[in-house]
Structure formats: structure tokens, C-alpha cells
Amino acid sequence: MNPVPALRFVVRVALQNIVRNRGIAFASLLTVTLTLLGAGAAVGVVFALDKVLQQEESQASVLKVFMADHISFASALNLEHTLASEPSVQSASFENKDQAAAQASSTLGLGGALHILETSGGGNPLPASINLHLKNIAAVTAINNQVSTSDLLFPGPHQTDYNKDVIPRVEHYILAAQLGGAILVAVVGAVALVIITISVRTAAFVRRQEIEIMKLVGATDWFVRWPFILEGLILGVISALLASGVLLGVGVAFGSGGSLALGVGVQLAVLISLGLILGGAVLGSFGSLVGIRRSLAT
Amino acid sequence: MSISTSPAPPRPQVAETTRPVRHEPPIIVFQNVSKTYHNGAAAIRDVSFTIPPRDFVFVVGASGAGKSTIIRLLIREETATKGHVLVEGQDLARLRRRHLPRLRRKMGIVFQDFKLLPNLTVAQNVAFAIQVTDPGRSHLKEKVGEALYIVGLEDKLNTFPTELSGGEQQRVAIARALVHRPRIFLADEPTGNLDPDAGWGIVQLLLQINHRGATVVMATHNREVVDLCRRRVLAMEGGCLIRDEQEGQYLKDGEANL
Structure with missing residues (x-):
């Protein structure tokens, strides 16, 4: 045809x-x-x-890992590099104690209280931290469990901070x-x-x-x-x-x-x-x- | 083209036909064919016959005798429940669906109700058969003209079917069936809707088609036509073939009215 x-x-x-x-x-x-x-x-x-x-999700996928005060800057950087190399981690950034104080002052209005503490000899109580941006919200819990075992972290029950309720x-x-x-x-x-x-x-x-x-x-x-x-x-x-x-x-x-x-x-x-x-x-x-x-x- | 007919030739003139060629293998074979429909009704029962090339056969019988079933089995609109139907040696039960168009192009088929498309002219109705099977075919107009010349309607090219008489409409249907130059021509009650003169004209035309070399099978209950033509008769009654007679008549002496 x-x-x-x-x-x-x-x-x-x-x-x-x-x-x-x-x-x-x-x-x-x-x-x-x-x-x-x-x-x-x-x-x-x-x-x-x-x-x-x-x-x-991207906001809820931020994991803040608080560092113990006694650890050296090198150790903190070492942990940051280790975490940054994890496949589920998109980026990692180190925030020192001064940056944490500045952040708390600007976002939470805690500038006055921090100044009083510092001038009275109490020093800056805020810990340094590593801020992790994870690729997937589902990875937050796993990374959190992984870093919780490290002895480099800030002592006490609030070693890490992420929005646990929002994720599910x-x-x-x-x-x-x-x-x-x-x-x-x-x-x-x-x-x-x-x-x-x-x-x-x-x-x-x-x-x-x-x-x-x-x-x-x-x-x-x-x-x-x-x-x-x-x-x-x-x-x-x-x-x-x-x-x-x-x-x-x-x-x-x-x-x-x-x-x-x-x-x-x-x-x-x-x-x-x-x-x-x-x-x-x-x-x-x-x-x-x-x-x-x-x-x-x- | 040397053959022409007038729309209503005078009776009882019967056109010359060729004699069937009995030394050649039969073109149509029915071997113990039965057909039972889904509702359990037996349309035909154990029917056997052979038709040689160029034969002209009337299938006669009353309504419901099984005449149309034979035609439907031949075009494979139905398949046999038992037995074998062979056309040119091909068992139709084994014919693949995709090969069905090839079988139907070998056949010219006309029905009692003409089956013309009312919105197409006479020429378009005839051309339709070529357009839907071989759209690229050359000399379309010539082939349409030739088919209409054979049936005597060459002057009605641009007329619509509703403007024609019943006999003329059946001639258009015959012209459409002729464009593929079929080796087998099947007609299911082609005179059923026509007055006697028009019906006789159609039969004359079928005899001429037979004369041109086609095998013609015509299902009819038109007694007058069958008796005048004196061609082979297959008489059906209650789904059974009760008579197969050369140069037969509608009724045999002493036979009850079919």
C-alpha cells in the first residue's frame, strides 16, 4: 500500500x-x-x-552538633571534615563560640545577658558547633545517632539540635x-x-x-x-x-x-x-x- | 469493454454464460459443514458440496433455510462449528485474521440492502472500495468508469444513491464489488428488495459477470428467476442440503414449496 x-x-x-x-x-x-x-x-x-x-525539609534537615569546650580547634575541624565526607551530608560549617554568641544576640536578643555573664567572669557559655545541612530529611536521625557517641561533644542531654517534630x-x-x-x-x-x-x-x-x-x-x-x-x-x-x-x-x-x-x-x-x-x-x-x-x- | 447492459432488459432473455470447468480443482468446497449459533440454533447441518471455477449456482430455500449462512461462511463472517469450508484450497477456519482482507478482495459481495453510503455519489461509492484497500492505485477514475459501464450506469457518476431506483442502487453495489475483478461473486438475496423487472436486470448482470469468468453464488428465494435461468441449484431446507441439481429448478416435481 x-x-x-x-x-x-x-x-x-x-x-x-x-x-x-x-x-x-x-x-x-x-x-x-x-x-x-x-x-x-x-x-x-x-x-x-x-x-x-x-x-x-531543607530547614528541618539542619543538624547542629555542639562541641565540648575542651576540644582543640584542630579536633573540631577534623570532626567537621569527617562529617562532611558522609554521603548524606550536603555541607558542614564550623561555628565557634564567638559566632554562636553573635548569632544568639542577633536572633534571640540574648546580647545583654551574654555581656553580663562575660563581664562577671562567667565567660561565653555558648558552645561551638558544627552545622550540618543534610541532603535528605530521613538522614537526620541516623547522623544524629552516629555523632552522639563522640566524646568531642558538649556534655549533657542536648548534644545536638534539630527539629525532631517537624521531620516526620x-x-x-x-x-x-x-x-x-x-x-x-x-x-x-x-x-x-x-x-x-x-x-x-x-x-x-x-x-x-x-x-x-x-x-x-x-x-x-x-x-x-x-x-x-x-x-x-x-x-x-x-x-x-x-x-x-x-x-x-x-x-x-x-x-x-x-x-x-x-x-x-x-x-x-x-x-x-x-x-x-x-x-x-x-x-x-x-x-x-x-x-x-x-x-x-x- | 464490450459488455454493456440496459437497466431493465426484457424478460425472459437469458444471457450466455460460460460452462463450469469441472476438470479444475473446485474453487469452493463445503465438507460436512455445520453451523450452530451461540443461542444453540443450528443454521446449517452437515452440508457438503463443491463448486468448480466459473460455475453459476443458485442457493434456494425459504427464510431460515440456511442460505445466508452459507454466504456468511464463505466470506468468513462466521466460522463453521463442524466441517471445513475451503475457498481456492484455503481452509477458512485456519485463515489468520490478518489474511482475511486478502480473501475478501478475491470476492465481490452484494446484499439485499445494497449497503451504499448515502452521502457519497455513485462514483465515490464505487471508488471507496479501491480507496480503502489500495489508496495509491493508479487509474482510479478509469476503473470506476469501467465498473459503472459494465452495470450500465456510466451516466450516473455524480448521482447520489437516494436519487436512484432500487435496481440502480443494486447495480452500483455490483459495480463496487466488481472493481477488484473478483474471481468469486457472492450475492445474498440481491433481488429481494426489487420489483420483478429490476430483479431480472440484476440477474442478467450476474449472468454476464459469470460469463466474464467469475464463479457466482446467488442465494435467493425468487422462484421465477431460478426457473428461467436453469443453472445449478442447491436447495436448502431446515439447514440441510436437500438437492444439488445441474440446470435445476426452484422446486423439483412433487417437492413441497420451500
Whole structure:
């Protein structure tokens, strides 16, 4: 079979199908657009939530290891290097006693109390510390347990400091957001698939006599299928383009400072749009394949 | 093309046909074929016959006798529950689904209800059979014109089926079935929806197609046509083949009305 006239025929029939069944085509276009809009919005919200949670996670992933007063600067640096070489540690920085006092003065307003202690001969009570930024929130507890056994640490029950309560909560939220987003996208995708399948099945029913004749005169199953697949593909892609356009419009309207609404970046918006177009194309083609299957059964 | 017909030739003129070639292997073989549908109804039972190339065969019988089932088995719209159906030596039960289009391109098929697409013109309906099987085929217009010339509708190229009489619509269906130059021509009650004159015209056309070298199998309960033509008759009753007669009639002497 010559591919060029065959392609021309398939495109012509697919477009004819859409025009002839424009009522059904419009209804499926509208519904698939709405479902893809829902899917795109869900992905945007999940990504925005994920971004917020990542910020929370990076803040909760800081581990402050307090040093004993008696250890030398060399020993402290040695421990810092050892910890920095751990695979789960992103960065490590040493904070001496003076820096700790300055930090406490500026952030906690303890400048006056520290000055009194120092002038009365009590010295600076704040310990030096190594501040660890961990790559993953899940590694905080493990690193904490590892350094707790070192005899270089500040004596007493508060050798290390990290946000113990936040970690499991943040982990829980991240998991819930990812799972919820995935379920939402899957449900919306399934709805779009069913709608396209029904649309193509209706189109196949309207064209049942044409399909019957095609089969009787010796057209192959694939030749019967292709116009329907193309029809689904066109509807899916147009729906995705409409949904992307609406999402981008809303994002720009409610965005600020170089990013779209919900803090979604332009790059992410483009990725979501491309994902929707790809999703629309796959949903359209696959829905058509399922929709036409019954008509080819005999 | 030397063959032409008028839309309604006078009766009882019967066109010349070629004689079947009995020394060649049969083009159609039914070997103890039975077909039972899913609801348990037996459509045909233990039917056996062979058809040599270029034969013209009437399959006769009352409604429900199994005539259409034989046609549906031949185009493999149905498969036999028992026995074997062979077309050009190919057992249709073993034919892979992807090879089915090749089988159907060897066959021209027409039905009682014409199966024309109402939104396409006569020429487009005929061209459709080529476009969906071999879109790149050259000389499309010539082939369509030739098929329409054979059926006598070369002046109706741009007419829509709804503007044609029943007989003319059946001629368009025949022209569409002819564009692949089929070796086997199957007609399931092609005169069923037509008045006697138009029906007779269609039978004349099928006889001419047979004369051109195609094997024709026509399922009918049109007694007048069968009796006038005096071709081979396979008589069905209650799903069984009760008679296979050369130059037969619709009813044999003493036979109850089918």
C-alpha cells in the first residue's frame, strides 16, 4: 500500500468524522479539556506544595552538633571534615563560640545577658558547633545517632539540635501530597480515557455501515482503525492545548515576580503543558483503540 | 469493454454464460459443514458440496433455510462449528485474521440492502472500495468508469444513491464489488428488495459477470428467476442440503414449496 495516499485518506476521513459528528466531538473536546484542566491544575498544586515542603525539609534537615569546650580547634575541624565526607551530608560549617554568641544576640536578643555573664567572669557559655545541612530529611536521625557517641561533644542531654517534630510531619505531608496528586491525575486520566472511548465508540456506531463495507471489500483492520485513532489524537491534543492555554492564562493572571500563580516557575509551566499535550495524545489514541475494538470484532 | 447492459432488459432473455470447468480443482468446497449459533440454533447441518471455477449456482430455500449462512461462511463472517469450508484450497477456519482482507478482495459481495453510503455519489461509492484497500492505485477514475459501464450506469457518476431506483442502487453495489475483478461473486438475496423487472436486470448482470469468468453464488428465494435461468441449484431446507441439481429448478416435481 502506498503510504502517501493512504495517509491522505486517513487524515481526510478523520477530519470528516470530526466535522460530521461535531456535536459529539465538541462534547468530548469540552469534557476532555475540563478533565485535563483538572489534571494540569492538580499537577501544578502538587508541584507547588512539593516546593513548599522541600523548603520546609531543607530547614528541618539542619543538624547542629555542639562541641565540648575542651576540644582543640584542630579536633573540631577534623570532626567537621569527617562529617562532611558522609554521603548524606550536603555541607558542614564550623561555628565557634564567638559566632554562636553573635548569632544568639542577633536572633534571640540574648546580647545583654551574654555581656553580663562575660563581664562577671562567667565567660561565653555558648558552645561551638558544627552545622550540618543534610541532603535528605530521613538522614537526620541516623547522623544524629552516629555523632552522639563522640566524646568531642558538649556534655549533657542536648548534644545536638534539630527539629525532631517537624521531620516526620514533613515526610508525611510530602508522601500524602505525592500520593494524592498521583491518584487525582490517575482518576482524571481515566475519566478522560472513558470519555474519548465513548466518543469514538459513538463515531464508530454512526459510521458502522461504512466500517462494514470497508471490511467487506477487504480493508485491513489497521486501515479501519487509523482514522479513528487520528480522530482521538486530534481531539486529545486540541483538548490539551486548550487546557494548557487556560492554565497558563490563569497562572500569568495570578502570578507575580517572574513566576506564575502558586509560585510555579515558567519552566515547570512549560513542562506541565508538554505533559498535558503528550497525555492528551496518548489518551486520545488509546481511547480510540479501545473504542473501535468492538466494531472490528466481527 | 464490450459488455454493456440496459437497466431493465426484457424478460425472459437469458444471457450466455460460460460452462463450469469441472476438470479444475473446485474453487469452493463445503465438507460436512455445520453451523450452530451461540443461542444453540443450528443454521446449517452437515452440508457438503463443491463448486468448480466459473460455475453459476443458485442457493434456494425459504427464510431460515440456511442460505445466508452459507454466504456468511464463505466470506468468513462466521466460522463453521463442524466441517471445513475451503475457498481456492484455503481452509477458512485456519485463515489468520490478518489474511482475511486478502480473501475478501478475491470476492465481490452484494446484499439485499445494497449497503451504499448515502452521502457519497455513485462514483465515490464505487471508488471507496479501491480507496480503502489500495489508496495509491493508479487509474482510479478509469476503473470506476469501467465498473459503472459494465452495470450500465456510466451516466450516473455524480448521482447520489437516494436519487436512484432500487435496481440502480443494486447495480452500483455490483459495480463496487466488481472493481477488484473478483474471481468469486457472492450475492445474498440481491433481488429481494426489487420489483420483478429490476430483479431480472440484476440477474442478467450476474449472468454476464459469470460469463466474464467469475464463479457466482446467488442465494435467493425468487422462484421465477431460478426457473428461467436453469443453472445449478442447491436447495436448502431446515439447514440441510436437500438437492444439488445441474440446470435445476426452484422446486423439483412433487417437492413441497420451500
